Amino acid sequence: MSDKGRVFKAHFTIIDNVHHCHLHEHFTTARRETESLQHFILRLLGFCLFAYRHDLVLCESKTKPQLDIFASTLYDDYELVIEVFNDNIDELTKIRNQSRVLYVITTTPLDAELARWLALHNSVEVIVVQSEAVAELERVLSRSMHWDVCVDSDEIAITANDTFIRSPITIHWP
Numbered sequence: 001m002s003d004k005g006r007v008f009k010a011h012f013t014i015i016d017n018v019h020h021c022h023l024h025e026h027f028t029t030a031r032r033e034t035e036s037l038q039h040f041i042l043r044l045l046g047f048c049l050f051a052y053r054h055d056l057v058l059c060e061s062k063t064k065p066q067l068d069i070f071a072s073t074l075y076d077d078y079e080l081v082i083e084v085f086n087d088n089i090d091e092l093t094k095i096r097n098q099s100r101v102l103y104v105i106t107t108t109p110l111d112a113e114l115a116r117w118l119a120l121h122n123s124v125e126v127i128v129v130q131s132e133a134v135a136e137l138e139r140v141l142s143r144s145m146h147w148d149v150c151v152d153s154d155e156i157a158i159t160a161n162d163t164f165i166r167s168p169i170t171i172h173w174p
Contacts, residue, residue: 006033043069045156046105080101081099085111108128128171134167140161
């Protein structure tokens with residue numbers, strides 16, 4: 001359970017030029033008790049990148065391990081998992097073994113241990129966002145987030161609280 005200091009109202013307008021859709025997402029979400037702001041921001045960015053899929057679940061607390069973002073099949077198999085890298089390779093390996101498709105989202109520069117693990121598991125996709133952009137989103141974060149997000153094949157741009165933030169992204173789109 002989260003306290004009011006970690007609860008956020010999200011109002012996202014997402015223009016996805018990769019999947020040719022325009023979305024309006026409104027939901028309440030919470031930052032986990034031990035979750036860093038960077039992890040929380042990356043989780044929200046991962047959601048924005050895949051919002052065209054209407055079957056995403058953002059951080060359901062009853063799953064073990066607690067997945068960041070996922071989509072399940074009708075048989076409760078994990079079809080897609082988007083996980084923020086938190087320096088735990090063993091956890092990523094467990095998640096990889098439970099999911100059909102795994103995306104790991106992280107910031108620049110790419111962690112050396114993660115890079116070695118990705119080389120061994122070439123079926124895992126990586127999403128890389130500039131750490132400066134994430135830091136700027138942390139700076140303008142408010143309890144009521146109003147983000148206008150534009151997703152392109154190699155860039156994400158966000159307008160939040162009169163601040164324009166853009167970052168190149170590295171991603172292999174499905």
